[in-house]
Amino acid sequence: xxxxxxxxxxxxxxxxxxxxxxxxxxxxxxxxxxxxxxxxxxxxxxxxxxxxxxxxxxxxxxxxxxxxxxxxxxxxxxxxxxxxxxxxxxxxxxxxxxxxxxxxxxxxxxxxxxxxxxxxxxxxxxxxxxxxxxxxxxxxxxxxxxxxxxxxxxxxxxxxxxxxxxxxxxxxxxxxxxxxxxxxxxxxxxxxxxxxxxxxxxxxxxxxxxxxxxxxxxxxxxxxxxxxxxxxxxxxxxxxxxxxxxxxxxxxxxxxxxxxxxxxxxxxxxxxxxxxxxxxxxxxxxxxxxxxxxxxxxxxxxxxxxxxxxxxxxxxxxxxxxxxxx
Amino acid sequence: xxxxxxxxxxxxxxxxxxxxxxxxxxxxxxxxxxxxxxxxxxxxxxxxxxxxxxxxxxxxxxxxxxxxxxxxxxxxxxxxxxxxxxxxxxxxxxxxxxxxxxxxxxxxxxxxxxxxxxxxxxxxxxxxxxxxxxxxxxxxxxxxxxxxxxxxxxxxxxxxxxxxxxxxxxxxxxxxxxxxxxxxxxxxxxxxxxxxxxxxxxxxxxxxxxxxxxxxxxxxxxxxxxxxxxxxxxxxxxxxxxxxxxxxxxxxxxxxxxxxxxxxxxxxxxxxxxxxxxxxxxxxxxxxxxxxxxxxxxxxxxxxxxxxxxxxxxxxxx
Numbered sequence: 001x002x003x004x005x006x007x008x009x010x011x012x013x014x015x016x017x018x019x020x021x022x023x024x025x026x027x028x029x030x031x032x033x034x035x036x037x038x039x040x041x042x043x044x045x046x047x048x049x050x051x052x053x054x055x056x057x058x059x060x061x062x063x064x065x066x067x068x069x070x071x072x073x074x075x076x077x078x079x080x081x082x083x084x085x086x087x088x089x090x091x092x093x094x095x096x097x098x099x100x101x102x103x104x105x106x107x108x109x110x111x112x113x114x115x116x117x118x119x120x121x122x123x124x125x126x127x128x129x130x131x132x133x134x135x136x137x138x139x140x141x142x143x144x145x146x147x148x149x150x151x152x153x154x155x156x157x158x159x160x161x162x163x164x165x166x167x168x169x170x171x172x173x174x175x176x177x178x179x180x181x182x183x184x185x186x187x188x189x190x191x192x193x194x195x196x197x198x199x200x201x202x203x204x205x206x207x208x209x210x211x212x213x214x215x216x217x218x219x220x221x222x223x224x225x226x227x228x229x230x231x232x233x234x235x236x237x238x239x240x241x242x243x244x245x246x247x248x249x250x251x252x253x254x255x256x257x258x259x260x261x262x263x264x265x266x267x268x269x270x271x272x273x274x275x276x277x278x279x280x281x282x283x284x285x286x287x288x289x290x291x292x293x294x295x296x297x298x299x300x301x302x303x304x305x306x307x308x309x310x311x312x313x314x315x316x317x318x319x320x321x322x323x324x325x326x
Numbered sequence: 327x328x329x330x331x332x333x334x335x336x337x338x339x340x341x342x343x344x345x346x347x348x349x350x351x352x353x354x355x356x357x358x359x360x361x362x363x364x365x366x367x368x369x370x371x372x373x374x375x376x377x378x379x380x381x382x383x384x385x386x387x388x389x390x391x392x393x394x395x396x397x398x399x400x401x402x403x404x405x406x407x408x409x410x411x412x413x414x415x416x417x418x419x420x421x422x423x424x425x426x427x428x429x430x431x432x433x434x435x436x437x438x439x440x441x442x443x444x445x446x447x448x449x450x451x452x453x454x455x456x457x458x459x460x461x462x463x464x465x466x467x468x469x470x471x472x473x474x475x476x477x478x479x480x481x482x483x484x485x486x487x488x489x490x491x492x493x494x495x496x497x498x499x500x501x502x503x504x505x506x507x508x509x510x511x512x513x514x515x516x517x518x519x520x521x522x523x524x525x526x527x528x529x530x531x532x533x534x535x536x537x538x539x540x541x542x543x544x545x546x547x548x549x550x551x552x553x554x555x556x557x558x559x560x561x562x563x564x565x566x567x568x569x570x571x572x573x574x575x576x577x578x579x580x581x582x583x584x585x586x587x588x589x590x591x592x593x594x595x596x597x598x599x600x601x602x603x604x605x606x607x608x609x610x611x612x613x614x615x616x617x618x619x620x621x622x623x624x625x626x627x628x629x630x631x632x633x634x635x636x637x638x639x640x641x642x643x644x
Contacts, residue, residue, distance in 0.1 A: 216602050288455075
C-alpha cells in the first residue's frame with residue numbers, strides 16, 4: 001500500500017508540474033500573441049472570446065501573477081480548459097469527443113503489442129543462438145522506423161493499392177454513430193490498419209527486452225532445477241518467462257509515454273478522429289488553448305495508465321509488496 | 327579500467343557499418359548533392375531517372391539532393407541532443423547515486439517526473455511557443471529535445487553508481503582526500519563507460535525520432551532541409567496517396583536505418599555488460615570455433631575469457 005501511495009504521490013507531483021508548465025510557458029512567450037490570434041479568427045469575435053484568449057495568455061488581469069496562477073488552477077478543477085480559438089467551442093467539450101477514440105486505439109494496440117512481443121521474446125530467448133536470432137536485426141529495423149512512417153507505408157500498400165482495408169477515418173460514412181451493430185463493426189474494420197501499424201512499430205521493443213531478460217533468467221538455478229526434475233519443456237519456458245516478464249511490466253509505465261507519443265502521429269496518417277489528429281490541427285492553426293488542453297489530457301491519461309501498470313506490477317510481484325523492499 | 331572492446335558479432339559490425347556510412351553522409355552529403363535542394367527549376371513530379379535519382383517534388387525540387395542535404399541537419403540535431411542529454415544524465419545520475427540522502431531524493435524525484443511526462447507532447451507544446459527563427463535553429467531544437475530525453479539515462483546511471491560507490495577504489499580515493507567532484511567524474515564515471523555509451527546511443531535514437539516528428543508536423547522551419555521536413559512536404563502534397571513512393575519512402579528508410587545502426591551497436595554494448603547475452607549473441611559457427619556446445623546449455627554461463635584477443639582459452643562453467 002505504501003508503494004501505491006508513493007507512486008500516486010509521484011504522479012500527482014508530475015501532474016502538477018505539467019499543469020504549471022502549461023501556465024508558465026505562454027507567459028514566457030515573447031511578443032503579443034493575442035493580437036495575432038484575434039487576427040486569425042475569421043468569424044465574428046465576441047468580447048467573451050477575446051477575454052478568454054487574453055486570460056489564457058495571462059493578460060487582462062488586474063491581479064498579480066500568483067493570484068493568476070490560483071485562478072488558473074481553480075478553472076482547471078472545474079474542467080474549464082478555455083475556448084478553442086479556431087473551433088470556437090470549449091476545449092473540454094472538443095476533447096470529450098476525441099479522447100475515447102485515442103484511448104481505444106492506443107490502448108488496444110498497446111495490449112496486443114505487449115502480449116505478442118512478450119510471447120515472441122520468451123521464445124526467442126529460449127531458442128537463443130538458433131537461426132531465429134536472425135530475426136533480431138529485422139525487429140530492430142521495425143523498432144527504429146518512425147510510427148507515422150510505417151503507418152504511411154501500410155496505408156499506401158494495403159489501403160490504397162491492395163484495398164484490403166478501408167482507409168481514412170474511424171468508421172464508414174454510411175454508419176450512424178451509436179450503439180448499433182453496423183457502427184461497431186465499421187469501427188472495428190476501420191481500426192484494423194491503424195492497430196496493425198502501431199503494433200508492428202512497437203512490438204519489437206517488448207520482444208527484444210523480453211529476450212534479454214529471458215536469457216538472463218535461463219541461467220538461474222530455478223530453471224536448471226525445473227529441467228532437472230523433468231518438467232516438460234513448455235512448463236519450463238512458462239516458469240522462466242513468468243519471472244522474466246516482471247522487468248517488462250516494471251518498465252511498462254515508462255514505455256507507455258513513448259508508445260503514446262508515437263501512436264498519436266499514426267492518427268494523423270489515418271485521419272483518425274483522436275487527439276493526435278486534433279493536436280496537428282491545433283499546431284497548424286496555433287490554437288494555443290487547444291494545444292495546452294490536449295497536452296494536459298495526454299499527460300494525465302499517461303499518468304493514470306502508469307499508475308495502473310504499477311498496481312499490476314505490485315500484484316504480480318510479491319517481493320515488492322513486503323515492507324522490506326520499500 | 328577495461329576498454330570498450332565490443333564483441334565482434336555480425337550484428338555489431340553491421341551496426342557500425344550503417345552508422346559509419348551515415349556519419350560520412352552527414353559530412354559530405356551537402357557537397358555530394360547534385361542540385362540545390364530548394365531550387366524549383368525542374369519539371370514537377372518527375373519519376374526517378376538518371377538525372378533525378380529519386381525524381382522531383384511537386385514544386386520541381388530534386389528529391390535526391392534534399393535527402394543528401396537533409397542528412398546533416400537530422401544527424402546534427404540528434405547528436406547535439408544526445409550529447410547534451412547524456413551530459414545531463416551523467417551529472418544528475420552520478421550525483422544522485424554517489425551523494426545519496428536528500429540530494430538523491432530530490433534528483434530521483436526530478437528524473438521520475440521527467441520520465442512520467444510523455445516527451446513528444448511536451449516537446450510539441452514547448453516548440454509551438456518558440457519564435458519561428460529559433461525553430462529553424464538546429465541547436466535550439468537539439469537542446470529542447472535533450473531536456474525531455476535525459477531522465478532514462480540518469481536513472482540507469484544512478485543505479486550503476488550506487489553499486490560502485492562502496493568499492494575499494496572509491497574508498498581509497500576518498501581516503502587520500504580527493505574532492506567529491508573528482509571522485510564522481512574521474513573515478514566513477516570512467517567505470518560507467520559502457521552504460522554511458524549505451525545511454526548516448528539510446529538518446530540519439532530518441533532524438534532522431536523526436537526531431538523527425540517535430541519536423542513532420544511542421545514545427546521546425548519548413549525551409550531548412552532535414553528528413554522530417556521532406557516527409558512533411560510529401561504528406562502535405564499527398565504523395566503517399568498518389569503513389570509517389572520515391573518522395574516519402576527514402577527519408578523514412580534513412581531514419582529507420584540510422585536507428586537500426588544505433589540499436590545494433592547497443593546490442594553489442596549490452597552483450598559487453600551482460601556476459602550471458604554475449605554467449606547468446608554468437609552464431610553457430612562462432613560457437614564451434616570457440617569449442618562451445620552447439621546449443622547453449624541450461625544453468626551454465628559460458629565465460630568467454632578473451633573476447634578481444636580472439637584466442638579462446640577455455641570455457642568456464644558457472
